[in-house]
Amino acid sequence: MVKLERLRADHADALLAFERENRxxxxxxxxxxxxxxxxxxxxxxxxxxxxxxxxxCHFHVVLDGAGRLVGRVNLVDVEDGSAELGYRVGERAAGKGVASAAVAEVCRVAGTAYGLTSLVAVTTLDNLASRAVLERNAFAVVEDGADIVVGGRPGLRYRRSRLGH
Known part of the structure; x- marks a missing residue:
């Protein structure tokens, strides 16, 4: 079970520790x-x-069942009912469905609480785990090829239009 919390000032210490631990x-x-x-x-x-x-933007921390910060999910560049999705899950929580659950929850919140109608996300071709998270959450590839570059590597752009479900 994961819980999404909107980023607050009191998350700073735990967030910095999470980023350092997983750098x-x-x-x-x-x-x-x-x-x-x-x-x-x-x-x-x-x-x-x-x-x-x-x-x-809308920033979130992802907490596990014990209340430990295990990830982040962010919606940035909110404009015209859309935003770009970004997420990261720490090494200890990787491979346990945390990213998929957190992305599912942020898609629901994006539609219901933030009034967004679509999200886009970009990942590298070789980041199979991230691609799987997006595809499990009804994101579809809308652009690939040489124009999408992430950290110097070829990538894909995904979109999800039905939010809040």
Missing amino acids: EYFARSIPDRGDAYFADFPARHQALLAEQDAGI
Whole structure:
């Protein structure tokens, strides 16, 4: 069981610990955030909260059944009823359905609480786990080829139009 919580100021310490703990794991499949991200984390966290308050983005932490932070799910660049989905699950929770459940929940929340009508997501061709999460959650490939590049690697763009279900 996973629980999604909208990002709050009091998530900062747990979120920073999660990002530090999983930095090497994440860097195996997505571009590293860089040292500045960690050094400037308090300011970055406040900036995210400001973006969220402005309605530009919706950030979430993913908690396991014991209340431990095990992932993140974000909706960024909210505009015209759409947003871009991004997510990451820590190494200890990987392969246990956490990402699929968290994405399913954020799709429901996006339609019911945020009034969004569609989400897009981008992943690399070789990130089979991420592709499976998207496909399990009714995302369909809408664009592939040389134009989609993620961290220097070829990628795919997905879209889901039916939200809130």
